[in-house]
Amino acid sequence: MSAQLPADPPDADVLPVAEGPAFSPLYQQIKALLVRSLQDGEWKPAEAIPSETDLAQRYKVSQGTVRKAIDELAAENLVVRRQGKGTFVATHAEENIQYRFLRLTPDDGPSTGMARRFLDCRRMRAPAEVAKALALKPGDSAVLVRRTLSRDDHPVVLDEIWLPAGPFKGLSAERLSQYAGPMYGLFETEFGVRMIRAEEKIRAVAADAATAELLEVPVGTPLLSVERLAHTYGDRPVELRRGLYNTAAHFYRNELN
Amino acid sequence: MSAQLPADPPDADVLPVAEGPAFSPLYQQIKALLVRSLQDGEWKPAEAIPSETDLAQRYKVSQGTVRKAIDELAAENLVVRRQGKGTFVATHAEENIQYRFLRLTPDDGPSTGMARRFLDCRRMRAPAEVAKALALKPGDSAVLVRRTLSRDDHPVVLDEIWLPAGPFKGLSAERLSQYAGPMYGLFETEFGVRMIRAEEKIRAVAADAATAELLEVPVGTPLLSVERLAHTYGDRPVELRRGLYNTAAHFYRNELN
DNA sequence: GAGTGGTCTAGACCACTTC
DNA sequence: AAGTGGTCTAGACCACTCC
Structure with a gap:
């Protein structure tokens, strides 16, 4: 999870490595990893991605942090959330809205x-x-x-x-x-x-x-x-x-x- | 905060009153109250609204819930957040972007x-x-x-x-x-x-x-x-x-x- | 240093879907 | 009943602004 992961959350005396210009919050790093997985085709269009709890374990962060990352992906229409079912990779095929970009x-x-x-x-x-x-x-x-x-x-x-x-x-x-x-x-x-x-x-x-x-x-x-x-x-x-x-x-x- | 407030959060045996069709989460109710205050001019354009902690006390909810309400208002451009300074009522006057709606x-x-x-x-x-x-x-x-x-x-x-x-x-x-x-x-x-x-x-x-x-x-x-x-x-x-x-x-x- | 928004966690419970 | 996303809380700490 790169330099700035708290590892064990509070009062670890491992200070975040202030390596020059960049600071990006954890959930942004998670989001980037998720985008990478989408790009690499780990999850195909219309498929479900792993559940929030699964992803939290995989990346060793809390479910809330994964959630915030997915929230942004959903806002950008990269994925679609469906309560009770899961989170799915957005697709242009099989969409009810025939032409998503045609205004x-x-x-x-x-x-x-x-x-x-x-x-x-x-x-x-x-x-x-x-x-x-x-x-x-x-x-x-x-x-x-x-x-x-x-x-x-x-x-x-x-x-x-x-x-x-x-x-x-x-x-x-x-x-x-x-x-x-x-x-x-x-x-x-x-x-x-x-x-x-x-x-x-x-x-x-x-x-x-x-x-x-x-x-x-x-x-x-x-x-x-x-x-x-x-x-x-x-x-x-x-x-x-x-x-x-x-x-x-x-x-x-x-x-x- | 209307019918469906837990009052004391977990295990209160006051069940949410299932009054017919509507269910709306707490943060949506807070959001509606905030919009009402904006509409009524309680806070004028370009002014700061109360801090999240103040609003949390006022509405008797947690700061996180207020935060989620404000998040949506910010996404709709009704308010503008500025880290370290506060949250401000959006305005068309004094905007750097001269014409917000002119494309x-x-x-x-x-x-x-x-x-x-x-x-x-x-x-x-x-x-x-x-x-x-x-x-x-x-x-x-x-x-x-x-x-x-x-x-x-x-x-x-x-x-x-x-x-x-x-x-x-x-x-x-x-x-x-x-x-x-x-x-x-x-x-x-x-x-x-x-x-x-x-x-x-x-x-x-x-x-x-x-x-x-x-x-x-x-x-x-x-x-x-x-x-x-x-x-x-x-x-x-x-x-x-x-x-x-x-x-x-x-x-x-x-x-x- | 005090105040504000921003991040992160942990845990409980609710609503919806599927079996 | 089990699994998923959705809501809510409480508390800690970080980043930024202002005095």
């Missing part, structure tokens, strides 16, 4: 399902800005996926998705089409890449000719441009996505606190 | 200040949709404020802000202009209305003639339409705002978890 809502009624259509899936050298965003070496190759999402037979979203070719070897339009759930579910189960967190930059843009045709709107129609950079464990960027949303009958919802 | 970021460099210009401030009967959003009775009057925000002398945001006339009696363009900080700071200190939480609906729209002139863009330019409903304590809606953002050199940033 698009229809003007009327709640979110019904959307039909996916894959236009394209090909490998190429990553363009400079993609390489930069995904922290690829210049010359590394990337996968470009293009697809639309439709509601009631009308296309609403056009996505252009860039992925590093390395981890996503074997990704194809067929694989994508065959898989039933959300794309991030496929990434998780087939490629071992879990999306944890993302940042989006949103703008208003005019539809160009190609986009206009695919979204079935006049050229120049204002569209929402949503540029997403998604990260996996350790804040490593693993997907750059640009979505164009037709907001004639939908809106992007957000909560401010 | 607009310049493409280059960090967020510098924006220049405000008030175009309009007048009272009128609330239009139907405004009345509905703000839960006003039909015929109630509302205040409409219109303003722009500029960076480097270029207008970037055009806001149209609807407020219930009742709580905002005396609001005028002069008052707005004279006040230095963010508008929500004025609302807080002058009208006792604190903005706690907001929901935004975002769309892409084309600039109409009037908007185009104010934002100095060609008619038809795609703009971000940001419709915000802001709430005060108890989730009561108190502001409906529609902003039009020129996203040529700025973007709306968002974090997904």
